[in-house]
Amino acid sequence: MPDASDKGEYGNANPWIIAILVAIATFMEVLDTTIANVALRYISGGLAVSSDEASWVITTYLVANSIVLCASGWIAEMFGRKNFFLVCIALFTVSSLLCGFAWNLQALLVFRVVQGLAGGGMTPVAQSILAAAFPPAKRSQGFALYGIAVVVAPAVGPTLGGWLSDNLSWHWCFLINVPVGLISLVLISVNVPSSPNKKKERERLWTRGLDFDFVGFLLIVIFLGGLEVVLDRGQIDDWFDSRFIVTFAAISATALLLFIPWELNRRQPLIDIKMLTGRQFGTCFVIMLMTGALLIATTQIMPQLLQEEFGYTATLAGLAISPGGAVTMLMMVVVGRLGFVQPRYLIAAGAAIACYAMVDLLRVTSNADYWYFAWSRIYLGIGLPLIFIPITTASYDGIPPSKTDQASALINLARNFGGSMGVALSQTVLARREPFHQSRLIEHIGSWNPIYNDTLGRIQGYLNGRAATGSSSGTSMAIVNEMVQSQATLLAYIDVFVALGVIAVVMVPLALTLRTVSRNVGAKSAH
Known part of the structure; x- marks a missing residue:
């Protein structure tokens, strides 16, 4: 007879089956944070909206995701983890179907909000189910499987979204969730049991009434x-x-x-404000806010640059980001073995590497090739895991066990809302700096400029040659104007990378202000 300590809260239920099913459902939710990034150009064209309006598809999802995190713990406690998880999956599946059939931007945004609300409830509850399924001694193994799903999904998202958009339509970036959601709904309802202890606890809580803020x-x-x-x-x-x-x-x-x-x-506050005013947790919250901005903004702006300025297909734009995702997976394993290094040093190193990735993008020219962009993403894939894992350890330092669920919700909220702010910042910088650079470049166009005269002469000679063969098209001035526009846009993207690089730079001294964390605390936080 196996000892009771070798079993989780669900008794004889196979914890690995539960872990796989929960990981699949979470994979589907996390996938939706990036799968639409490379499809924004198709969404923009299909719904007849601008590129910055299309980016709302990402930001509305992230904000809705952040909002529900504040209440997910209470809902799961009052209605049951399994029940809440199943409702979230069902709502996520239905809203995905509606997103796929959205007839205009307004409808798509409404359905994305619903999808974000459902997805935001899934993540923390999935972690609670995993913790309950495994005995304490084996809990880290279950979280390792869950961690792989969370890391792989953002890496797969851009490539999968690009392929679906190029070969089917952008609608399938959302419709693909429907069969996965339905299968997950059935299998989880059958294989994940309800905890009898939690049921008694819920009955006791209901006798006290709805003590919700x-x-x-x-x-x-x-x-x-x-x-x-x-x-x-x-x-x-x-x-x-x-x-x-x-x-x-x-x-x-x-x-x-x-x-x-x-x-x-x-x-019993919804959010313990005093946690945010503490130096350790407050600093971790700000760092995660900046990290989310850096991660989501680069994942959104890079495919946009590749498709609009370099003529990449959505699939190829997604593939340019994917090597960074593969490196991120490898680095998650490496960073997990660096527990002997203080989190503040790892976070500072990760922020410095992320800053280097942004600085490297400042060299971009119209002749940049695929591997130039892939390597910049690889650098980011090395840096970000050095932030994500240690920030969890650092944020839990000094937090009492009764507050760990709220700490987790706040850190997730910071990542999601930071991502929304990062996307808004990138689009604003891009929209403001493009006309600025265009006006500066036009100042150098005139007959008094020998370089301009030489360029105009070369273009005219080229067009005359094509006219002689009957294949001339356009005028020399039109070509010059097109070149100016292209250069102005590229310079505006460089300004975006400068802004994101500044965010990464600020993270370095912030990380170094964190206090020393004992190894025992770090070990506990891993569970």
Whole structure:
């Protein structure tokens, strides 16, 4: 007879089957954070919207994902982990189907919000199910399998999304979730049991009533939702010169100002504000915010650059990002064995490498080849795992066991909302700097400039030669204008990389301010 300590909370249920099923469902959810990135050009064309409007498909998902993280722990506790997980999968599957059949941008964004709400609930509950399925001694093995799914999904997403967009349509980036979701729904309902101990605990909680911070949740929804509207619409509506933007900024700021004192005076607050004011956890929160901005922004802006300026197909643009994903998988294993190194040094090193990846992109020219972009992503794939794993260890340092679930939710919230802010920042810099560079370049065009005269003469000679063979097209001035536009756009992308590089630079001194973490704390956090 096996000892009771060799079993998890679910008794005789096979923990590895549970781990595989949970990992597949989580893979599907994490995949959706990147699968649409390379399809944005198709979405933009198919729905007749601009590229920055199409980027809302990413940001709305991330914000909705962040919002539900604040309440997922309470919902799972009151209604049961398995029940909540199944509802999330069902809602995610249905919303994916609706996204695939969206008839305009507004409909797609609504369905993406629903999809994000469902996906945000899946991630923390999946971790809780895994912790319950395995005995403490084997729990790390289950989380290793789960970790592989979480790491592989963002790497596979761009390539898969590119192939689907090129060979089928962008709709399939969402429709592909439907069969996976239905299969997961059936298998998890059959193979993942309910915990009898948790059922008794839920009954006890229900006798106390719904002790949920509804006011706090409403305020955080208004704050994050209003801020997202400002970030997404700001560039289009000329930021604070627009009454619309000023109104939503005021609503968002008011919600935040009301939220802070409300949470500080709650016996069981939705978010423990005091955690964020602590030096250790507060710094980790800011670092994760910046890391999310760096990760999601680069994953969105790179395929856009490759498709718009270098003529890559969506599939090839996805493949240019994939080598970085493979390196990230390898680095997750390597970093897992570096527990003897203080997290602050690993985070600082990862941020420095990420900064180098951005600096390397400043050399981009119109002649850059596939491997130039692939290597920049590989550098990022080396740096980011040095941040993601140690930041978990550092963030739990000094946090009591009763607060670990909330700490995990806040760190995930920082990553997702940071990603949304990173995308908004990138699109704003791109939109603002492109006309700036174009106006500066035009200043050098004139008959007084010998370089311009020489270039114009060469182009005219080329066109005259083609005219003699009956294949001339366009005029020399039109070609010059096209060259100026292309150069201005490329310079604007370089400015985006500068902005992201500055974010990475700031992370280095922030990481070094973290205090020394004992190895025992790091070991505990791994579980």
